[in-house]
Amino acid sequence: MWRAAIFLAIFAALQGWYSTAARGTWIERLVIDQITVKSAATLIQYFDPDTGVLPIGSRLQAPGGGINIINGCEGIDVLFLMVAAMLVAPISIKARLVGIALGALVVLALNQVRVIGLFYAYRINRDLFDMLHGVVAPLLLIVAVAGCFLLWLNWHTTADRALKTST
Helix, strand or coil: CHHHHHHHHHHHHHHHHHHHHHCCCHHHHHHHHHHHHHHHHHHHHHHCHHHCCEEECCEEECCCCCEECCCCCCCHHHHHHHHHHHHHCCCCHHHHHHHHHHHHHHHHHHHHHHHHHHHHHHHHCHHHHHHHHHHHHHHHHHHHHHHHHHHHHHHHHHHHHHHHHHC
């Protein structure tokens, strides 16, 4: 029970910090404009150069429509969920830190897939975009990251048990 309370406290602290101290700063611009938008535009340009997509601030802009990435669309909330879970997990400090680093990469990659999918959905069908944006994509992102966390946790708790029984 105490782990759940600490998890919630860590998540709330990270969210509170990001939504107050980081909002409107270079940190927010880095996360949204550079890491999220520019990366997504680069991937779209590489795989589908005919779209003519351009990263303009927080916007993926292209002929035929584009999307604006705002707070909540950059995946930071899911990253904070994963970080909080790793910090309270009953695994070694090293496993936690490596898990946070690898988990951040997983969140980034999955969120890029989500953003690019939403970009195309918006251009093709606005109703599909609304459904994906509002319910499906956020839920899938959370479930996928939770699954990765559980795999990591299982792997490390199993390895720790095996190490303890062999010594």
